[in-house]
Amino acid sequence: MHDHRKGPSQMTAVSAADIAPTAYAWQIQATGLKVRVGRKRMAVDGLDLSLGTGVHGLLGPNGAGKTTLIRTLATVLRPTEGTLELLGESAGGMREHRALRRRIGYLPQEFGYYKRFTVREFVEYMAWLKEVPRADIPGAVQRAVERVGLADRADERMKALSGGMVRRAGIAQAIVNDPSILLLDEPTAGLDPAQRLRFRELLQELGTDTCVLVSTHLVEDVAAACTDVVLFAEGRSVFQGTPDELAAAGGPEHAGDSPLERGYSALLLNPQQVRGTW
Structure with a gap:
């Protein structure tokens, strides 16, 4: 006998995961994060960082510690001190990260x-x-x-x-x-200008529902694709803000061929002049 009590909405299977509320405020959250490379050098040295959905540029000179930070967020390296949560789960210590790495x-x-x-x-x-x-x-x-x-x-x-x-x-x-978190270390290396343009379009598409962190030393990649910027130097964040705020930090007296490059130069020379950062 046909059961007339079952309406169309009741015939659709919905898993608990589909209706469960998100249990974390940020996809990436670090507090006092330190990561040692070798015996002495702290490549990441006391970082506080909170990143959610969107495309975030990790900008800084070579040797600033960007790759070490990316590797730590990818659970390849273990934090030396501080706390790190990815998708609401602790990523410190010796825990097995198999389930986390799927995401x-x-x-x-x-x-x-x-x-x-x-x-x-x-x-x-x-x-x-x-x-x-x-x-x-x-x-x-x-x-x-x-x-x-x-x-x-x-x-x-x-x-x-x-x-x-x-x-x-x-x-x-x-x-x-x-993935829910996408970590890209110098992704435009080797791409020609047309390929870089298509890549930026892909980043913007991905950033609508994913936390994307793009490590680069190319300021213009940040300008074109990123909703905000983390300027990283000597293992620490010296600036967080929008590309426009980064551009506003510089002036004609600073090195660079664009407002963004001049802001980048100004902040690396004098981190204390940062204004309006989060």
Whole structure:
């Protein structure tokens, strides 16, 4: 007998995860974070940082500690002191981060791959490592390679690609699991101007529902793609604010070819003049 008490809304299965409230205020939250590299040097030295949905630029000179911070947020390195929460979970100490890593996308400056793999095989392999459900992998891989403009090269071997294309394959593996946190370390290295433009468009799309942190030393990448900027120097944040606020910190007396570059130069020379930061 047909049960007329079941309406259309009752026929749709909804998991507890779909209706559960978000249990954290920030996707990334660090307090007094310190990370030692080697025996003595603190590459991250007392960082307070709170980042939510959007595209955040991590800007700073070479050697500032940006890569160490990104690696720590990716759970590759352990904090030496302080607290770090990712998606509401503690990321300090010796805890197993397997479940957390499923929700993180990470592109390091240098990443390894089997040269005989095709682009599709490489991204499939990374999806498997991230424990994307087997049935979902083909579709997830296709979406990822399309988003980085490699659909027409998906069945070419990695060893046959240019440096910029390898970088785009690296971005594809970082987004294949639809991460809640996306960490990109110098993602535009090797990309030509047209590819950088498409990448910025992709960042803006991803930032609508993802916490994206982009480490770079290219000020103009920040201007075009980021909703806010963290200026990082000697292991510490010396500025947090919008690109417009960064530009306003400089003047004609400071080095740079654009207002953003002049603001960048001014703040690195004199962090005490920061105004309106969060």
